[in-house]
Amino acid sequence: MNGARKLFVNSYGCQMNVYDSRRMMDTLAPEGFVETGSADDAELIILNTCHIREKASEKVYSELGRLRLLKQAAEREGRNITIAVGGCVAQAEGREILRRAPMVDLVFGPQNYHRLPELLARAKRDGQAIDTDFPVEDKFDHLTAPSVAATRARGVTAFVTIQEGCDKFCTFCVVPYTRGAESSRPVMKIVAETERLADAGVREITLIGQNVNAYHGEGPDGRSWTLGQLLYRLADIPGIARLRYTTSHPRDVDDSLVATHRDLRSLMPYLHLPVQSGSDRVLAAMNRRHTRRDYLAAIERLRSAQPAIAFSSDFIVGFPGEGDDDFRDTMSLIEEAGFVSGFSFKYSPRPGTPAADMDEQVPEDIKSARLAELQALIERQHARFRRDCVGRTLDVLFEKPGRHPGQIAGRSPYLEPVQVSGPDTLIGEIVPVTITAAGPNSLFGTIARSNIAEDRMPLTQTAGA
Numbered sequence: 001m002n003g004a005r006k007l008f009v010n011s012y013g014c015q016m017n018v019y020d021s022r023r024m025m026d027t028l029a030p031e032g033f034v035e036t037g038s039a040d041d042a043e044l045i046i047l048n049t050c051h052i053r054e055k056a057s058e059k060v061y062s063e064l065g066r067l068r069l070l071k072q073a074a075e076r077e078g079r080n081i082t083i084a085v086g087g088c089v090a091q092a093e094g095r096e097i098l099r100r101a102p103m104v105d106l107v108f109g110p111q112n113y114h115r116l117p118e119l120l121a122r123a124k125r126d127g128q129a130i131d132t133d134f135p136v137e138d139k140f141d142h143l144t145a146p147s148v149a150a151t152r153a154r155g156v157t158a159f160v161t162i163q164e165g166c167d168k169f170c171t172f173c174v175v176p177y178t179r180g181a182e183s184s185r186p187v188m189k190i191v192a193e194t195e196r197l198a199d200a201g202v203r204e205i206t207l208i209g210q211n212v213n214a215y216h217g218e219g220p221d222g223r224s225w226t227l228g229q230l231l232y233r234l235a236d237i238p239g240i241a242r243l244r245y246t247t248s249h250p251r252d253v254d255d256s257l258v259a260t261h262r263d264l265r266s267l268m269p270y271l272h273l274p275v276q277s278g279s280d281r282v283l284a285a286m287n288r289r290h291t292r293r294d295y296l297a298a299i300e301r302l303r304s305a306q307p308a309i310a311f312s313s314d315f316i317v318g319f320p321g322e323g324d325d326d327f328r329d330t331m332s333l334i335e336e337a338g339f340v341s342g343f344s345f346k347y348s349p350r351p352g353t354p355a356a357d358m359d360e361q362v363p364e365d366i367k368s369a370r371l372a373e374l375q376a377l378i379e380r381q382h383a384r385f386r387r388d389c390v391g392r393t394l395d396v397l398f399e400k401p402g403r404h405p406g407q408i409a410g411r412s413p414y415l416e417p418v419q420v421s422g423p424d425t426l427i428g429e430i431v432p433v434t435i436t437a438a439g440p441n442s443l444f445g446t447i448a449r450s451n452i453a454e455d456r457m458p459l460t461q462t463a464g465a
């Protein structure tokens, strides 16, 4: 009787929000909502917002300006559009959103989206609703699982949230305030979610959270398990061929995690380990609670466990008080650590965080110049890494048809997109590919059909070596 109700979720920010957006869709499916790719024909529009840097939250207000016009136009046609704002901006400034954008019907935080059906009913009844409390119940216990069909449609890779929140309180960061205290999901809940994904054809799982290596979820033995223990358990799930985890903190690289990189073939040799700065003075002011030396020691331990490992990182330039010498320390660390990729940002003061009130804020033009210099260095190292892949045989997980007919596209262990000529039937398979060329955005290669099964070349070895 009820025609499909269309739902558009616009996700900003990190993978955590991508995951949350999917779970919101799953939670609203039993209410008759189906996903649509554009706001124009949606009955319900959710903005899943990000608060990590200033620009991210400004985007939300400009998007709300556009949506106001859309809502007014729909109303003239006698159609009603419900607009909801979720995520970290909602958590941080919920009431402010309702004040600045009164056409918003509903505001909810990252810990409350399991209540969406009830909140929508409340907004309909009262005109507006807001829920940004940190609830006592665990939202994961109340979320609807996606159907097998929905999971299949999402492809052969998937995210699984294993922990949320953060207790580290880096002085620049809003996460401890918007996502709340660190909390880990129990091992068997994660196992069950991963098994369900594997049954629906997922081959690669990325464990996500703000600080995944602080994981300490309850194991089936009643004890608290580390991320290392969890990875060993997940590696046993049939069908799961690749595991990744992100994001990690350098302080929480413990021995059991290092051991997984030595022991688990399915754990990909590519790690995102944010360092933020290469200067001990700045690291201390950031309250990172590690030194440059500690960081380099952590990556050395990982490298000795898995020589093929490559690292990416996050960097902030222009943190309050960052002088030219400090910036040079960051540049030299990038070279010394040999990062193959990275995300870099100009420091952006976030209201309520200690660094926002520090003296010696760095002028915008200096931040811009440092950012450009740093990004050029990372890009050079990235290009060198891609060039070094040429001639190597790398395992590729094929994910989708390629750009041109007869091509398929997948990813290397290092997340580099790889294009080859091959049949669609290989989608979902992991196949050794000899890399023949490196373009600006993708690697190109040919399928190396020999010895697919057991005797795969170790990742460090180049073809023919």
Ligand code: 5AD
Residues within 6 Å of the ligand: 052, 053, 172, 173, 174, 274, 276, 314, 315, 316, 345, 346, 347, 348, 349, 350
């Ligand atoms: N300003 C600039 N960058 C920031 N990040 C977090 N907070 C800020 C901020 N206030 C960056 C860090 C972090 C990444 C997710 O975002 O590098 O690792």
Ligand code: SF4
Residues within 6 Å of the ligand: 166, 167, 168, 169, 170, 173, 174, 175, 176, 210, 211, 249
């Ligand atoms: Fe933010 Fe990461 Fe620091 Fe936690 S560890 S406060 S999430 S930057």
